[in-house]
Amino acid sequence: MREAFGAPEFWRDYGLAVEGKRVAKPDTPAPGTLAWLIARYVTTAEWSDLAPATRKQRHAIYRAIEETAGTEPIKAITRRAILAGRDKRRDRPHAANNFLKAMRGLCAWAVSAEYAKVDPTLGVKLLSGGNDEVGFHAWTEDELARFEARWPLGTRQRLAFDLLLYTGLRRGDAVRLGRPHVRDGEFTIRTEKTGMVVTAPILEPLAASIAATRTGELTFIATDRGRPFTKESFGTWFGKVCREAGCPGAAHGLRKAGARRAAEAGASEAQLNALFGWADGSRESAVYTRTANRAKMAREARRNPAPSTKVREAG
Numbered sequence: 001m002r003e004a005f006g007a008p009e010f011w012r013d014y015g016l017a018v019e020g021k022r023v024a025k026p027d028t029p030a031p032g033t034l035a036w037l038i039a040r041y042v043t044t045a046e047w048s049d050l051a052p053a054t055r056k057q058r059h060a061i062y063r064a065i066e067e068t069a070g071t072e073p074i075k076a077i078t079r080r081a082i083l084a085g086r087d088k089r090r091d092r093p094h095a096a097n098n099f100l101k102a103m104r105g106l107c108a109w110a111v112s113a114e115y116a117k118v119d120p121t122l123g124v125k126l127l128s129g130g131n132d133e134v135g136f137h138a139w140t141e142d143e144l145a146r147f148e149a150r151w152p153l154g155t156r157q158r159l160a161f162d163l164l165l166y167t168g169l170r171r172g173d174a175v176r177l178g179r180p181h182v183r184d185g186e187f188t189i190r191t192e193k194t195g196m197v198v199t200a201p202i203l204e205p206l207a208a209s210i211a212a213t214r215t216g217e218l219t220f221i222a223t224d225r226g227r228p229f230t231k232e233s234f235g236t237w238f239g240k241v242c243r244e245a246g247c248p249g250a251a252h253g254l255r256k257a258g259a260r261r262a263a264e265a266g267a268s269e270a271q272l273n274a275l276f277g278w279a280d281g282s283r284e285s286a287v288y289t290r291t292a293n294r295a296k297m298a299r300e301a302r303r304n305p306a307p308s309t310k311v312r313e314a315g
Helices: 008-018 034-041 052-069 079-088 093-112 141-150 156-167 204-212 231-244 251-264 269-276 283-303
Strands: 186-190 197-201
Touching (some): 034 052, 052 093, 156 231
Antiparallel strands (some): 186 197
16 A cells, blocks of 8 residues: 555555555655655756766666665665665676665765655675776777778778777767767767767878768768667677677777877876866876886886896895
């Protein structure tokens, strides 16, 4: 029984239950339930401030939560319930962490809006994923050459490769990029994930690839029918293309390869942030510049080897 005792809706549902009939599902969530809280949260400024990709991801998570626990009262969402939800997904660490992040956003807002007294997500740790240490595999120079040998200039596969490598865009932005974003040899696009505006030159290898390939009308990367890809369908297609070339890498790994090349060419952290749409002071750009600096010092060390005469020990 969802409705308050004594209310007309209660007696309506009671009569249906006595007759053995299914109680009609309400058009709107009952006040004070988790589904009701979610419905309010997605109308707030805090929700609007999230990147479109984040909202889309969390919408899917909230829909799943509503199916299993939407009728639960807000007070039933305890730390134990949050831990149970995270641990239910422990075989998929990233899915578990996305669930926890979605609940953190919801619960923090609920406390600030005085719908809850305590945030049950506080102190609940993210799980460690299998690729947390190194992240997505960054393509090596050998793998880049192998792909280029398999997919020559003029193929859709090569254009997708060149666009990812020479713009550093994430796949969700790469599939949207087209001639409307280009002016005076530069492209400008607002990134899907962070909402930052990225402006960068169309490098010569990419310009040559675009000129040699049949593109879509509004997007450079297009299906064999000339239509734009969705982010998800492009990821599936490009993964297959990579396997056909004998390359283990995927779209995000090309972004990492591009960042590595830029850092090795001397790009600063600020320049990497501007090129790849990272926030100022981001951990990502710092990782690439540190790696590039270490590689540079190692090469210099090889050119200037240590003296062969042993240093006499003290004493």
